[in-house]
Amino acid sequence: MESNRGIKTLVASFMLCAVFTTGCYYDKVAPEGPPEGSISYSEDIQPFFDASCIACHNGGGIPLNLEASVSYAELIFGDYIDEAIPANSLLYTKIEVGGSMEQYATDAERAVTLKWIEQGAKNN
Numbered sequence: 001m002e003s004n005r006g007i008k009t010l011v012a013s014f015m016l017c018a019v020f021t022t023g024c025y026y027d028k029v030a031p032e033g034p035p036e037g038s039i040s041y042s043e044d045i046q047p048f049f050d051a052s053c054i055a056c057h058n059g060g061g062i063p064l065n066l067e068a069s070v071s072y073a074e075l076i077f078g079d080y081i082d083e084a085i086p087a088n089s090l091l092y093t094k095i096e097v098g099g100s101m102e103q104y105a106t107d108a109e110r111a112v113t114l115k116w117i118e119q120g121a122k123n124n
């Protein structure tokens with residue numbers, strides 16, 4: 001009985017340890033954690049559109065062409081960006097959890113997109 005409890009404690013602490021270790025490990029290697037520095041439209045945002053959006057948003061019947069040659073102009077002149085209240089931007093509310101495009105974006109991609117708008121939605 002006593003030794004059994006000892007083993008359980010050992011197993012429990014080992015598991016706790018593993019959770020913490022994995023947590024730290026993940027923080028360090030995750031390539032797309034919450035963005036720290038300045039977001040680049042060409043390097044951070046457009047590649048996300050290319051991979052996840054342009055299969056549909058390509059100038060066909062669906063509004064908002066997100067192909068590289070036109071995406072920035074479409075977003076700015078089509079009123080998809082609200083610089084005063086970034087989280088209200090249609091580009092963001094659509095991909096946000098609960099938005100109709102939610103399934104096409106990861107949490108990291110949502111975060112990068114919002115941060116890009118917060119930083120002034122620059123064509124950088």
Ligand code: HEC
Pocket residue numbers: 048049052053054055056057062063064080090091094095100101104105
């Ligand atoms: C499988 C096809 C498909 C994919 C992939 C897709 N969309 Fe859409 N998207 C649609 C359709 C259809 C609509 C119109 C219906 C709606 O608003 O839900 C739409 C609407 C939108 C709108 C609103 C357009 C407007 O003028 O009302 C935005 C913004 C948008 N999508 C962003 C995105 C982003 C960003 C991605 C990539 C992360 C994405 N979509 C991926 C099909 C898609």
